[in-house]
Amino acid sequence: GESIAGPDVVSPDVYQEFAFPYEKKAIQELKRKGIIVANHICGNVTSIIEKMVETGADILEIDEKTNLQKAxxxxxxxxxxxxxxxxxxxxxxxxxxxxxxxxEALKIAAPGGGFILGPGCAMGGDTPLENIDALVKTVKRYGRYEGSTLRNWQLLDL
Structure with missing residues (x-):
C-alpha cells in the first residue's frame, strides 16, 4: 500500500496527473508477467475509485473511510x-x-461476487484473536456466494 498519492493527502487531480499513469503502467507490466496485483491506497479513495479500477489491478484494497456502495x-x-x-x-x-x-459490509459488497471481506489495512500485532475469530466466523456463516461449491473451510480455521 501507499499513502502519499491518496485523496487524504493530495487532490484527485494531482493523483490523476502524477500517480495514476505510473500505477497503471506498473500494474499492467506486473500482470503481463502473470502476477496477481493488489492495489492499496490508504484513506478515503471514494473520489478516485474509478481511476483505481482503470489501473487494471486484480484486487483493490479499500479501508473503512471509502464509500463501500460507490466502490x-x-x-x-x-x-x-x-x-x-x-x-x-x-x-x-x-x-x-x-x-x-x-x-453490514457483506450485505453491501458481496452480491454479484468480486468481494473479499477482510481488514481495510494492516492489522496490528496486538489485535485480539477473539476479534479475528469473529471476522472469520462471520465470513464462514454469512459470506458464501449463492451457488458456491467451495467446501474447504478448514483452511480458515484458527
Whole structure:
C-alpha cells in the first residue's frame, strides 16, 4: 500500500496527473508477467475509485473511510474489492461489533461476487484473536456466494 498519492493527502487531480499513469503502467507490466496485483491506497479513495479500477489491478484494497456502495458500483464485474473492516475496530472493538461490521459490509459488497471481506489495512500485532475469530466466523456463516461449491473451510480455521 501507499499513502502519499491518496485523496487524504493530495487532490484527485494531482493523483490523476502524477500517480495514476505510473500505477497503471506498473500494474499492467506486473500482470503481463502473470502476477496477481493488489492495489492499496490508504484513506478515503471514494473520489478516485474509478481511476483505481482503470489501473487494471486484480484486487483493490479499500479501508473503512471509502464509500463501500460507490466502490462496489465502480468495481462490479471489473475487479475484486478487499476490505473494508477497520483495523482499529478490530483492535479495540468487541467480537459483537466486528460481526456487525462484517455483516453490514457483506450485505453491501458481496452480491454479484468480486468481494473479499477482510481488514481495510494492516492489522496490528496486538489485535485480539477473539476479534479475528469473529471476522472469520462471520465470513464462514454469512459470506458464501449463492451457488458456491467451495467446501474447504478448514483452511480458515484458527
Amino acid at each position: 462496489k458500483k465502480a468495481s462490479q464485474g471489473k475487479t475484486c474489492l478487499l476490505g473494508p473492516i477497520s483495523p482499529e475496530r478490530l483492535r479495540r472493538g468487541t467480537p459483537e461489533e466486528i460481526e456487525f461490521l462484517c455483516r
